[in-house]
Amino acid sequence: MMHLSLPEFADYLRQLGQGALITLELFLASFALAFLFGVLVGILTLSPNRLVQGLWRVYASIFMGVPSLLVIFLIFYGGSAMLAAVFGAAGAGIDISPFGAGVAALTIVYTAYIAELVRGAIGNLPKGQFEGARALAIPPLVMWLKVILPQALRLALPGLVNVWSFMLKETPLVSLAGLQDLVASAKVAAGATKEPFVFFIATALFFIVFSAITLKLADRLEIRLERGLRRTPQRRDAGVRA
Amino acid sequence: MNALPVDLALAWDSLPALLRGLQVTVLITALPLVFGLALAFPLCFARMSPRRWLALPAELFVVFFRGAPVLILLYLVYYGFGQIKALREGPLWVLFGSAFGCAILAFSLNHAAYMVEVLRGSLNAVPHGIVEASEALGISRRNVFIWVKMPLAIRYGLKAYQNEVVSFTKGTAIVSVVTITDLTAVANSIFEQTYDPFTPILCAAALYWAFVNVLRIGFDLWGRWLDRHNAVPPQEQAQQRAAVAASAGEIPVPAPRRRSGFRRPVL
Numbered sequence: 001m002m003h004l005s006l007p008e009f010a011d012y013l014r015q016l017g018q019g020a021l022i023t024l025e026l027f028l029a030s031f032a033l034a035f036l037f038g039v040l041v042g043i044l045t046l047s048p049n050r051l052v053q054g055l056w057r058v059y060a061s062i063f064m065g066v067p068s069l070l071v072i073f074l075i076f077y078g079g080s081a082m083l084a085a086v087f088g089a090a091g092a093g094i095d096i097s098p099f100g101a102g103v104a105a106l107t108i109v110y111t112a113y114i115a116e117l118v119r120g121a122i123g124n125l126p127k128g129q130f131e132g133a134r135a136l137a138i139p140p141l142v143m144w145l146k147v148i149l150p151q152a153l154r155l156a157l158p159g160l161v162n163v164w165s166f167m168l169k170e171t172p173l174v175s176l177a178g179l180q181d182l183v184a185s186a187k188v189a190a191g192a193t194k195e196p197f198v199f200f201i202a203t204a205l206f207f208i209v210f211s212a213i214t215l216k217l218a219d220r221l222e223i224r225l226e227r228g229l230r231r232t233p234q235r236r237d238a239g240v241r242a
Numbered sequence: 243m244n245a246l247p248v249d250l251a252l253a254w255d256s257l258p259a260l261l262r263g264l265q266v267t268v269l270i271t272a273l274p275l276v277f278g279l280a281l282a283f284p285l286c287f288a289r290m291s292p293r294r295w296l297a298l299p300a301e302l303f304v305v306f307f308r309g310a311p312v313l314i315l316l317y318l319v320y321y322g323f324g325q326i327k328a329l330r331e332g333p334l335w336v337l338f339g340s341a342f343g344c345a346i347l348a349f350s351l352n353h354a355a356y357m358v359e360v361l362r363g364s365l366n367a368v369p370h371g372i373v374e375a376s377e378a379l380g381i382s383r384r385n386v387f388i389w390v391k392m393p394l395a396i397r398y399g400l401k402a403y404q405n406e407v408v409s410f411t412k413g414t415a416i417v418s419v420v421t422i423t424d425l426t427a428v429a430n431s432i433f434e435q436t437y438d439p440f441t442p443i444l445c446a447a448a449l450y451w452a453f454v455n456v457l458r459i460g461f462d463l464w465g466r467w468l469d470r471h472n473a474v475p476p477q478e479q480a481q482q483r484a485a486v487a488a489s490a491g492e493i494p495v496p497a498p499r500r501r502s503g504f505r506r507p508v509l
Contacts, residue, residue, distance in 0.1 A: 065451040067415035069426060070443055078247075078439030166409070169311040176313075176419060183313055187321075196322040204310035204318070211309055 012189040016199070019185030020206055026099060026181065027171045030106035031164065037107065038114025043144070045119060056115075063112040069173045071109055076101035076177040102174030106167065113163050121156035122148060154225040161218045165211045182206065247440040256432050256442060263428030264449050270424060271411050273346050278353030285354060286361040300358070307355035312348070312413050319348040320420045341420040349414065356406050364399025365391060397468050404461040408454055415450070425449055 045056040063071065075082075079096035125148065133143040153160075172183040186203040190196040288300035307315065323338040337343040368391050376386045418427030429446035433439060466473070474482065 061455075062447075062451065065412075065454040066447045067412040067426070067450055069415040070429070070447045070450065073426075073430070073433075074439070074443045074447070077433060077443070081247075081439060169309075172311045172313045173416065176416070183311070183317075186314075187317060190317070190321055194325065196318065196325055200314055200318040200322060204306065204314045207311055207314070208305060208309035 008193075012185075012193065012199070015185045016182060016189065016202070019180060019182035022099070022180065023171055023182040024210075026102050026106075026174060026179070027168055030103050030110065030171070031167060033103065033107040034110035034114055034163075034167070035160075037111040039118050039149070041111055041115035042118025042122065045115060046122060060112045060116060063109045064116075068105060068109050068170050069176065072101055072105040072173055072177050075105045075108075079104070098174060098177040098179035101177055102171070102179060106171065106174075110163060110167050114160065117156045117159040117163070118152060120159075121152040121154075124155055125151055150225070154222075157218070157222055157225060161215065164214065164218070168207060168211055248444055249438055249441045252432075252436060252438060252441045253445050256428075256445065259428050259432065260425060260442075260445055260449060263423060263425035263446070264453065266423060267414060267425040267450075268453065270342075270345060270349070270417055270422065271414050274349035274353050275407065275410070277346065277350040279357055281350060281354035282357035282361055286358045286365070289358055290362060290365070304355045304358050307351045308359070312352050313416050313419070315348040315352055316345060316416065316420060320344040341422050345417045345420055345422055349410075352413075353406070353410055356410070357403075360399050360402045360406055361395070363402065364395035367398040368394045397465075400461065400465050400468065404458070407461070408457060411454055411457060412450065 041056070045052055047053075076096055076098060079101055080094065083094050083096075129147055129151065130143070133147045138147065172181065175181045175184040175187075182203055186199045190199040193199070285300050285303060288296045289304065291297050291300075310318075319338075320341065323344070337347065372390060372394070373386060376390045377383070381390070414424065415426045417424050418430060423431075425446050429442040432442035436442070
């Protein structure tokens, strides 16, 4: 069935492995940035200020209503011109790599989704949490880091897991801007060897397995974040047995 | 430096081409929505069946076509099926031979896999007592499904369905990789002709945004129509608002966490 010699096949597998590494780097970098900015934007947009609310609405509506692919293209093609406009001559010399454009675009798009989740989670927290922290004279920074955000994270976790797996499936779009990631390597290998099924199914399985492993980790994280809600360690076992 | 990054004359000139691209995008969204939904029903029944030999293949279908990126599915169908000799000579070549047919097939499979989960979640959310009550009244299982379970499931799952339709619509922007000239492909070709990185892509983005928001408004109207028996007349609305304002001084009670049986896709 295979018209390939083993060394050739191993060579393509190595290329796929390198591509997979790039895909994962791109995904993890974008998710980390989107999470950081998402939490910040989520907190900032809790302000009732009209201007803040207006800006948030426009930002969220645009980036939730436009395909990520177009945002990637816009930054990849137009990024240099945008940098030149903002930073003047210093920015004009910077060339935008596909990787950089991908990270920037995915961060901008998914910051909107994560900020929306964080806003919702903080909004669902009882107001007593804020009042209690204030009554105990806890400084604002400590209140956010130790009281509000850990609880908000618990509420936002199911949504964050959704964003995680959805964003993973959108990272291959950056290959259309010329990034030699997993999908691009699979396409090259499939075209050269005339074995499209082997390479494309292997690539698909890579995404499925990675997301399955990380979802298991997310379940563990959920149990850990809910540890404050469990009164005794036995309660969960009792529930399982019942 | 021009203050506006958009070249209005170019935008006006490229509008007809972009609108033709939008037509293709609408078509390539609408057909998989229909086929995918039609495919999702039998798959969902198989997935929910207590028989392992029915449930397992359906589950594997969902895991594969939901877990793989759409771009891979598109490549798999477009480059993969062309390699099968039996297919090339068979009557189905009409479908697999054209880029359009391949794209529709790949998108339909992907949408069907997502819809199986949406349907399953919505059907599981229907309270069991209602179904038991209907059965106790001697209504046939088919009629219980059509007249009792489905109407409720549609209401429970509408938001999840909207999210899936919207994210699916945005996902169709990749069809240009298999030579279909959709909205994104038109914008790209205008960019290649003019080297204007902003005008064509921003115009295409505006059209996508409009399309997505038309869908959103449509779903909102649909949801309001489904919920019309709960619609509050204007004078009662005013009373409720006054009551809420009066109770605003009280300690707000956090809403109980809803335990829904499925995770809604957020996107």
